[in-house]
Amino acid sequence: MNYFKRKFIILLYHKIGDYPENAKFPGLYVSEKNFDKQIKYLKNKGYVFLTLSEMKQLYDNEYCSEPINANSDLGTQNDNEYCSKPINANSDLGAQNFAADAVKNEKKKFVSITFDDGSRSIYTKGLEIIKKNNVNATVFMVSDLIGGVNVWDIKNGELKDEMLKQDELLEMIKAGIEIGAHTRTHPHLTMIPEENANKEIADSKKILEEQLNININFFAYPYGDYNESVKKLVEKAGFEGAVITKTGIVKRDADFFALRRVAIRHNTDFFKFKRKIFKVKYFY
Ligand SMILES: [Zn+2]
Structure with missing residues (x-):
């Protein structure tokens, strides 16, 4: 039952929808049609979709404690310092029997x-x-930009884009979507004083936890x-892990505070998408 022998793919998206003609960073958009097609392709290929907390739980169950079986309850405690405590699922749906399902069907592949950023298009489209x-x-x-606009991107010359509102975030949580933190104001964390970086990281966690009650x-x-x-600050703030933008896959030796992803962009057509999945699966 070595789930992570089979590797775990994390996909990176930003906004859903067609990109405006004068967008400075069109790569941040993925059309509704492409997004839908990409999900359907992975589902047809037998991928199980997990939130990152579910993925971490599966990883811990595999490497940090006695293997679970399909009939056990999901939380298993362990003493290994590299392993985290059992995850509190964010939603009613979060505890869906994903681990039991995964155990029952060993051939399943995993994707997240x-x-x-938190563009409103994630909710609207x-x-x-x-x-x-x-x-x-x-x-x-x-x-700090719940219900606001993408001020950091506007400074970089991008068009204005609305950010998710609090009630929309709450509705998405109910639908089984996990919320993670992305700092308070979207700075380059290695280019600001450590004290400020620490506030950006730790406070973004606290603010979201208070506002969303998760x-x-x-x-x-x-x-x-x-x-x-910066990695140490994230760990110290109490996070279970962190994702980066370098291309790669999550496997047994994964650094949980620098998890690699596969970026999907406006020009990732179906052929390119399939090629990207194939490449990370077999060459990373
Ligand atoms: Zn960002």
Whole structure:
């Protein structure tokens, strides 16, 4: 029952929808049609969709404690310092019997959809596709911009884009979507004083936990910008893990505070998508 012999793919998305003609970073958009097609392809290939906390739980069950069996309850305690405590699922749906299902069907492959930033398009355009396909996702929200706009991107010359509102985040949590933190204001964490970086990281967790009344377990480094000291701050803040933007896959020796992903962009057509999945599966 070596789930992580079979590797775990984390996909990186930002916004759902067609990109506006004058967008500075069109790569951040993925059309509804492509998003839907990509999910359907993975489902047809037998992939099980997990949130990152579910993935961590599966990993811990595999490597950090006695293997679970399909009939046991999901939480298993362990003493290994590299392993985390059992995850508190964010939603009613979070505890869906994913681990039991995974055990029952050893051949299953695992994938996780992640969105960085918290664009409102995830709610207005993505959620219906996620629900329709009966999958889940993890959304990394910039905590101080709930109900606001993408101010950091506007400074970089991007068009204005609305961010998720609190009630929309709550509705998505109910639909089984996990929320992670993406700092308070989206800075380059290695380019600001450590004290400020610490506040950006630790406070974004606290703010989201208070506003949404859930546990925030995962973190995404803005611009994928991190170093060893930033990583330590994330760990110290109480996160279970963090994702980066470098290409790769999660396997047994994964660094949980620098989890690699597969970036999907506006020009990732169906052929390119399939090639990306194939490449990370067999060459990383
Ligand atoms: Zn970002």
